[in-house]
Amino acid sequence: MEATKELLYKMADDALIIGHRNSEWTGIGPMLEEDLAFSSMAQDKIGHAFALYNILHTAFGEADPDTLAFKRSEKDFRSAQFLELPIGEYDFSLIRHFLFDHAEHLRYDSLAQSTFQPLAQLAKKVKGEIKYHVMHADTFLKQLGKGSEESHARLQSAINYSWPYALGVFEPGAHEAELISTGTFIGEEALKDLWLARVTPIIEAAGFSVPATTQEQVVYGGRKGFHSEHLASLLAEMTEVTNIDIDAEW
């Protein structure tokens, strides 16, 4: 039970934080069509977060989704540090979207076979949405790989910068063995291998390379509640309205 909760919390927090971050592009996207696409995907992430918090609420008696999203303190968040980083330039936001969404795609893919039914059902439900998210990311990567010298250089730097953070998404939790033995989840290590096997050929086919990274460089901590200075400011902004008027109706 603790093991499943841990899995749900980190997935929900990842989705909420990246959804919030990517929504910061709304209105200032590089072009109208992309503004719409990126915003829609950000909304999808918030939807995934809601669904996951809702499982925590209905299956485990945790607080309701709004309370979980808006009323927890920074150290209670189990999201990876990668997702709280500011949006930066579009190169970074695109690469984060590419790297994280592939991890999410494979995570849900494996969870479709989970023995924990609510997650298996959710995985089937969001399959099509995430399929588009990775299609969007792959298409951009491919296109910018054969773009100008500048687009190539910018994306390669973004990959280099993001890589240790992206590997931090697979930070093992305290209950890995239990999640695996109960057939709830394949575990972070197995997921990381699937992810490397999936993203490496796409990155290379687009003309980029995967940077060499030592285990010490991998940015862990998020899964244990240790965050960069960026999460606190994100949460402050995200909870601004609830903190003024907790009963505000939308």
Added chain:
Amino acid sequence: MAELNSLDPRVLRLDLKKIEDGDVATNTHLITYEVFHQEKRGKQAVHAGVVHASTPDMALVMAKETFGRRGKTAAIWVVKTSEIYTLASEDEDMFETTPEKLHREPGFYKVRDRIEAYQKRTAVPQQ
């Protein structure tokens, strides 16, 4: 070039200096694609609008959210705007009298048949 001031962040992002070089203003890096939206399998694909994109792949990715993010969608088609052929707008007069040709409306015959059948049925026999 006159200096443009705008509070719209999208305008500021365009880097107006570059427009003079014909980079953004001429959209040389992007072309337009016409988007067709099919609501259900078997139904007609209906023209929905236009997206800017550099390749057909990018056009599809953009069209999916621009024209498929609400309601139902079975399929999205894109075609380069330059691949659409059209009669010239000054040839519109070729269609001027068409609305008068009611005999070409399928409904015209159905109604006509019914009226004739009715007239036959109710006709007072000639003395």
